[in-house]
Structure formats: C-alpha cells, structure tokens
Amino acid sequence: MRFSDLRPARLTVTALAAASFGSALVATASARSARLPGTGKPTFILGDKNFPEEYILGDLYQQALEAKGYKVTLKPNLGSTEIAFKALQSGQIQGYPEYDGTLLAGPAGISKNPPSKAAAAAETRNWAKKHGLTFTNITPFSDSDAIATLTSYAVAHHLKTIGDLRKLGTAVKLGGAAEFQTRFPDGLLGLNRIYKAHPTFVPLTIPSFYTALDNKQVNAAVVFTTDPPLKSHKYTVLKDTKFIFGFQNVGMILKSSVAKAEGPAFIATINKVSGLLTQKAIIALNAAVEVQKQSPAAVAKEFLKANHLA
DSSP states (O other): OOOOOOOOOOOOOOHHHHHHHHHHHHHHHHHHHHHSTTTTOOOEEEEOOSSHHHHHHHHHHHHHHHHTTOOEEEEOOOOSHHHHHHHHHHTSOSEEEEEHHHHHHTTTOOOSOOSSHHHHHHHHHHHHHHTTEEEOOOOSOBOOEEEEEEHHHHHHTTOOBGGGGGGGGGGSEEEEOGGGGGOSSSSHHHHHHTSOOOOEEEEOOGGGHHHHHHTTSOSEEEEETTOGGGGSSSEEEEBOTTOTTOOOBEEEEEEHHHHHHHOHHHHHHHHHHHHHOOHHHHHHHHHHHHTSOOOHHHHHHHHHHHTTOO
C-alpha cells in the first residue's frame, strides 16, 4: 500500500465570486454539520498505548469519529495495557484500542486462552459487560507477541520452537518490554511454567527490539507478529506450539455509559474502521510509519480517505 501526497486544487475566481462561493460553502458545511450523527454529542476522551501500531489505531479512530461530527480528544502513548486500563478505570480516558487476548490475560486475569478467535472476542465482550464496559467488534488482523531471533542464531542453535529455548537455559538473553516479566500465560512466567524455559530477561524499550537483536545485545526478543522487519529472512519467529500468546484481535474497550451517551452511530463508526484492518492493511500501515517514517496521523488520514471515511 502506498500513501501519496495530496495537494489542494487551485481556484482562480474574482474576489466577489470568491466571497459568494465562500459564503455558500459555509452555509453548506453548516447544514452538513447539523446532519452529522456526532453533532451535539459529548466529547470522547480516547487513549492509545505505547507503540506505533497503537498510535495508528488511535489516529484512525479519532479521525473517523471526527468526520462523523464527534468531538474527540486523543491522549496518545499512555503506556502498557496495565497503565492504559487503569487510565480507563480512573476516568482519565473513556476508551482505547485493546487486544482481546491481552485484556483477558491482564485485567480480566484469565490464564487459559480461548479455543478460537470468535471465543476470545465473545469472552472479552462478556467480561467487559459485567464490568460496565463495552468491547466493540474485532479487527480481521491479529497481532500477538512472538519470540524472534536472528536467523543465523536460530540455525546455529537448532531453534524452531519456543520450547527449543529450554535446552539453552539462562544463556539465552531475551529482550522485551518490562511488563513482559510479570505476565502469565503470555509473558516470562508462561515461558517458565509452561515451556520450562528460563532465559535471562533484558528489559528493552519497544522501538529497540530489532536493534538489540542486530547488535547481539540479546539473543532473542519479544516482538509483534505485524512488525514489518519480520517480512525479511533476517529473523526467525519461533513457533508457539503451546499457544501461550493466544488470539490478539483489536477492539475498542470503552465505558458502556459513554457508548450509550454517544449513540449507535458512534460504535458503528468504530466497527467500520476496525472491519477494514486486515493483516495486509495493518502491516502496510505499520511499514509506512516505522520504515517510511511518516506520521501516524498522516498515514491514518490517507487510509481513511482511500476508504471514504474522511
């Protein structure tokens, strides 16, 4: 997917014609605004977490909702799920994009992964409802954690699955976000208890995972399955044969009272955006931000325009 520059068209009219044209535009815009479903609704405070894919999601939902007349305040880069969910509970935000498997394993405290994508979404939705929350429709794409190594390291140590790390003991340096240390089953505790693997954990910031692998600061890293670098043959993703990372499709988690106040078109807009986010689409969006160094807001705008949502 390519995101081309958009350039405004030039208008050559007389000053009088321009004034008349401008007045007509204002009147038309005002009439259109009055018809938008979000007109007059309360401001929605949206958050997102602390990595590029979440920044993109935050901008996508904000811009799509604003195009429908809703007022949205975006609080980006809140932090991990643990931090973002506390912000939701405390009222600092009213909703944020979240991965259903992470929500189940984290805030919900459910240690057994659901057997299917549909079951994961349903279980998340049911848990949310019991806690005064709404979980919207999920995205087609799934982005789970994964353990990756340099392919040269995997070949040298005969690594194909996460379980193969067990034979290397603490000699393996595993890099990952700090919160990975305390998560179960989708974290270091899962590696210890389920895979019986005991790597030496090295806390890293999310943007530095691949640099740390390339510089051999770590031997393995906890990455995301939608990361653009994984399309190359430079890295090998170890198979999660015991499925500790579960299903990880995205929905918006928000307060049910807020969803009710905003109205059905609010949720319908969120679901429309989510439904467009296929695996191919999200990887392309991530690449535009992480590889091409475009801003998440600009990438989101191009994507929504291409899909007639902005």
